[in-house]
Amino acid sequence: MAVASPTRAFGASIRRREDPRLITGRGKFTDDMHLANAATAMFVRSPHGHARIVSIDTSAAAAHPGVLGVYTFEDVKGFISGMPCAWPTTNTGDTLKLATYPPLADGKVRYFGEAVALVVAVDPNTAADAVELVTVEYDPLPAVINNEAAVAPGAPLIHDSAPGNQAFRWSLVGGDTNGALAHADVRISQTLVNQRLIATPLETRCAVADYNPASGEVTVWVTSQNPHIHRLLIALSTGIPEHKIRVIAGDVGGGFGAKIPYYAGEALCIFASKELGVPVRWSESRSENYVATAHGRDHIQHIEVGATKEGKITALKVTAYASLGAYPSTAAPGVPTWLFGCIIQGPYDIPNNEVHVIGVYTNTTPTDAYRGAGRPEATYILERVIDLVAAKVGRDPVDVRRLNFVKKDQFPFKVANGTLTYDSGDYELTLGKALHTIGYTDLRAWQAEQRAAGKLVGIGVSSYVEVCGLGPSSAANAMGFAGGLYDSATIRVHPTGKVTVFTGVHSHGQGHETSFAQIVARDLGVMVDDVDVIHGDTDKVQHGMGTYGSRSAPVGGGALRMAGMKIRAKAQKIAAHLLEVAEEDIEWVDDAFRVKGSPDKSKTIPDCAFAAYMAGNLPAGVTPVLEEQHWYDPENFVFPFGTHICVVEVDRETGETHIKRYVAVDDCGEIINPMLRDGQVHGGIAQGIAQALWEEAVYDENGQLLSGSLMDYAIPKASVMPHLELGHTVTPSPHNPLGVKGIGEAGTIASTPAVVNAVMDALSPLGIHHIDMPLRPAKVWAAIDAASH
Amino acid sequence: MEEHHVGITVEVNGRPHRSTVEPRTLLVDYLRDDLGLTGTHIGCDTGQCGACTIIVDGQSVKSCMVLAVQADGAHVRTVEGLAQDGRYHAVQQGFWEKHGLQCGFCTPGFMMQSVQILEDNPDPSDEEIRDALEGNLCRCTGYQNIVEAVKAAGATIRSGAETMAVGTGVGA
Numbered sequence: 037m038a039v040a041s042p043t044r045a046f047g048a049s050i051r052r053r054e055d056p057r058l059i060t061g062r063g064k065f066t067d068d069m070h071l072a073n074a075a076t077a078m079f080v081r082s083p084h085g086h087a088r089i090v091s092i093d094t095s096a097a098a099a100h101p102g103v104l105g106v107y108t109f110e111d112v113k114g115f116i117s118g119m120p121c122a123w124p125t126t127n128t129g130d131t132l133k134l135a136t137y138p139p140l141a142d143g144k145v146r147y148f149g150e151a152v153a154l155v156v157a158v159d160p161n162t163a164a165d166a167v168e169l170v171t172v173e174y175d176p177l178p179a180v181i182n183n184e185a186a187v188a189p190g191a192p193l194i195h196d197s198a199p200g201n202q203a204f205r206w207s208l209v210g211g212d213t214n215g216a217l218a219h220a221d222v223r224i225s226q227t228l229v230n231q232r233l234i235a236t237p238l239e240t241r242c243a244v245a246d247y248n249p250a251s252g253e254v255t256v257w258v259t260s261q262n263p264h265i266h267r268l269l270i271a272l273s274t275g276i277p278e279h280k281i282r283v284i285a286g287d288v289g290g291g292f293g294a295k296i297p298y299y300a301g302e303a304l305c306i307f308a309s310k311e312l313g314v315p316v317r318w319s320e321s322r323s324e325n326y327v328a329t330a331h332g333r334d335h336i337q338h339i340e341v342g343a344t345k346e347g348k349i350t351a352l353k354v355t356a357y358a359s360l361g362a363y364p365s366t367a368a369p370g371v372p373t374w375l376f377g378c379i380i381q382g383p384y385d386i387p388n389n390e391v392h393v394i395g396v397y398t399n400t401t402p403t404d405a406y407r408g409a410g411r412p413e414a415t416y417i418l419e420r421v422i423d424l425v426a427a428k429v430g431r432d433p434v435d436v437r438r439l440n441f442v443k444k445d446q447f448p449f450k451v452a453n454g455t456l457t458y459d460s461g462d463y464e465l466t467l468g469k470a471l472h473t474i475g476y477t478d479l480r481a482w483q484a485e486q487r488a489a490g491k492l493v494g495i496g497v498s499s500y501v502e503v504c505g506l507g508p509s510s511a512a513n514a515m516g517f518a519g520g521l522y523d524s525a526t527i528r529v530h531p532t533g534k535v536t537v538f539t540g541v542h543s544h545g546q547g548h549e550t551s552f553a554q555i556v557a558r559d560l561g562v563m564v565d566d567v568d569v570i571h572g573d574t575d576k577v578q579h580g581m582g583t584y585g586s587r588s589a590p591v592g593g594g595a596l597r598m599a600g601m602k603i604r605a606k607a608q609k610i611a612a613h614l615l616e617v618a619e620e621d622i623e624w625v626d627d628a629f630r631v632k633g634s635p636d637k638s639k640t641i642p643d644c645a646f647a648a649y650m651a652g653n654l655p656a657g658v659t660p661v662l663e664e665q666h667w668y669d670p671e672n673f674v675f676p677f678g679t680h681i682c683v684v685e686v687d688r689e690t691g692e693t694h695i696k697r698y699v700a701v702d703d704c705g706e707i708i709n710p711m712l713r714d715g716q717v718h719g720g721i722a723q724g725i726a727q728a729l730w731e732e733a734v735y736d737e738n739g740q741l742l743s744g745s746l747m748d749y750a751i752p753k754a755s756v757m758p759h760l761e762l763g764h765t766v767t768p769s770p771h772n773p774l775g776v777k778g779i780g781e782a783g784t785i786a787s788t789p790a791v792v793n794a795v796m797d798a799l800s801p802l803g804i805h806h807i808d809m810p811l812r813p814a815k816v817w818a819a820i821d822a823a824s825h
Numbered sequence: 826m827e828e829h830h831v832g833i834t835v836e837v838n839g840r841p842h843r844s845t846v847e848p849r850t851l852l853v854d855y856l857r858d859d860l861g862l863t864g865t866h867i868g869c870d871t872g873q874c875g876a877c878t879i880i881v882d883g884q885s886v887k888s889c890m891v892l893a894v895q896a897d898g899a900h901v902r903t904v905e906g907l908a909q910d911g912r913y914h915a916v917q918q919g920f921w922e923k924h925g926l927q928c929g930f931c932t933p934g935f936m937m938q939s940v941q942i943l944e945d946n947p948d949p950s951d952e953e954i955r956d957a958l959e960g961n962l963c964r965c966t967g968y969q970n971i972v973e974a975v976k977a978a979g980a981t982i983r984s985g986a987e988t989m990a991v992g993t994g995v996g997a
Contacts, residue, residue: 051921051922051924051994051995052921052924053995054929055920055921055926055929056921056991056992056994056995058926058929058932059904059907059913059917059920059921059926059929059932059936060864060904060905060907060908060917060991061862061863061864061865061903061904061905061907061933062864063864063929063930065863065866065930067863067866067867068857068863070858070861070863160854161847161849161850236964237928237930237964238866238868238874238876238928238930238931238962238963238964238965239866239868239928239930240868287928287929287930288928289866289868289928289929289930289931290927290928290930290964290965292964319867321869321870322868322869322870322871322874323870323871544928545927545928545929545965546927547927565995711924712924714924714970715924715927715965715966715970718966718967718968718969718970719927719964719965719966719967720967721967722964722966722967722968723964745869745870745871745873746869746871746873746874746962747871747873751962751964752967752968753955753958753959753962753968754954754955754956754958754959754961754963754968754971754972755955755956755958755959757955757967757968757969759951759969760967760969783967
């Protein structure tokens, strides 16, 4: 089924153009780059959570046949002494204690799996043998894992530069929360744990570096969501001039936030390639990925809520202890602060709210963004709070949501802490559609019958708004992010009318090669198949900030739209000239410029492109060639929203949760490709359900990661995932050039509390109101057992 | 080191390969590094993820759990050999049409396992598909469209319909 008209390309569920290479085994992932004469790098990693390094003996490894080099911190520090942090933020009087993050351990290891030495050998087997030959003597130290214990008096000190293990204190205050709490009809105090998670893209991190000593140029293939940010950070941290660095992130096997940061792995491949004069490749094993790639979430949150007896929330106070892990990763301080605190009132009109965040160091893998990044932590609080308030005042949680929603006529809506202005929304719309789809009234009647029969069945609702499309650069700068958050588009119309598009955002599963072609095809009146999308290569793409925070469609897509309009503006002058009419006498109709009143007299963009390259018959002042660039810096964030509803049955005998139905109604504004949108929602929901029910990074008291493999860390399988019923509404963003809002994180944000609320609803007849995630059978069974005695 | 190497002959996608390998070489590494067939991916080191699933002598296996020397004399099918005579395999077409892949990293393994599923039973139920995909992990799709892809492929196989020609079908 061909999309016959370019005009209909936007909004069509067309097949992805990236798929032919991926389904035939012709993708080019980083580890597929086999360069001639390449050496293999591997790391010696710490078996301790916290220890002093007494000695490192590399002599046996260095003498092993086939070993090209063995390096410790002392060897590499002249090349790179620390991994940079790009979001060094704080907003209180407490100065950020930004501990140095050495590429290899400097005298001390601070988390299990920290890299201690680098081995480079002729092939992987030899490198693996040599890793075993490096002898490191450690003097183990007490470790601290728990976020609150880390800042308690007497805790083991992780960094001398961060007394009390505190990285920062950060606060946002709106209204008079203490006053409102004092006057509230009902008050609730609750502690919530938002557990530590491991992103687990199916492709681990890899890098291949090829340093050319003659030219001083280096090419780095790396698993990155943001190759230009990688290039910048490589330049800043190593001193290699930025214009001599080419970063290529080709096919990337999923990111979910964990491939945003700049890591020692890629930096040290560059070091070794420069040192040895050969290409150097490195590929994480999965066990290595679980300790060496950034983790996500990891909050302990203390919550105070005040409400009226009807359930209108008048005050919300949150104090969160958020772990940065052992070192500050690239964006780490920004995630539990701005990305969490700004949106703390969610879709609700809560006039008085405060959020205080204590960022702490613990003896764990560094944390950074993980799908949703900060917004799931805020949404989970709100959605649990709504249900706790509903239970307290004896009302249906749906009614309490409605009572507290920001209303349709309140947009644009400024939040109480003043940081955000929601662009558009209709929260009642998605809630209503979700309730209708699932048949809420009948469902509650069914639940009553099931309960009467002794079954533990529950219904969980979760409404959310997210801040995404990161974002205006002015806001990013004000929040302490060391970079702009604009993005770029170049549209090159070739002489034959075929089009190549260059975008600064990156696709690692999202399908931009398809959806971005759909955007441009509509604006230029050409077929989707005639538009190629280039991304992920710093030598091809001008600049860009990459993909995270659901920013690709709003920001990258917005840039494309603006560049497309520039193409149209130039082409219109050429068309008028060729048609020998005034510019104002032609109009863009049905994929061509047409003379008003004589639509048969027309010129297409390819016609204009040919003339622009012939260049001998152009109107005065019009330059040859048809190529335009736009740098789009959004005026505001975008605010997708929605409601998810989950129905569960909990097995009283085993504590196991079975999801019976799952309905998701999301509003991401205009939809470019419904099939891709649904795919994003499916995957997001799977990750969110997994946080609710199964996934958790578990450490023992010494800092050993106990969930260090896919045998121990429970990402969902096909057999445990329910069939998802999706719906949508369309509330365009009023300021975005495409009216889009982003959909990559919505599923993850909404689904976790929907599932937890459903399980708690199921258990409420037993008097159980909260269990911390993940709601694994043993934990739920223990709660049921305790409640029954 | 050379004296420890072992000679093997493996037929991969219909083409015989004669090689010498270290006895500890995994079949997946042999395919990727020695033969340059990088379509088969490595997603873990514990046999959980199934990204490296291939078909050896008519049986789907995780090629990270097999030594190259164990494949001596075997007939191996990988993702590179799925399309035949210039046409996609029904499973490839199903994954494409139903958006059964996002980042595409786990996809070769899922497709090879799906080939096995449909060779065993060309009309599996949703539940049978989900159970038979137990050994394959995907982090992007939530599996829903993978199930749809396998069903679509089964329908194509049952109908005997011709699949799309490789090189066609983009932009539709």
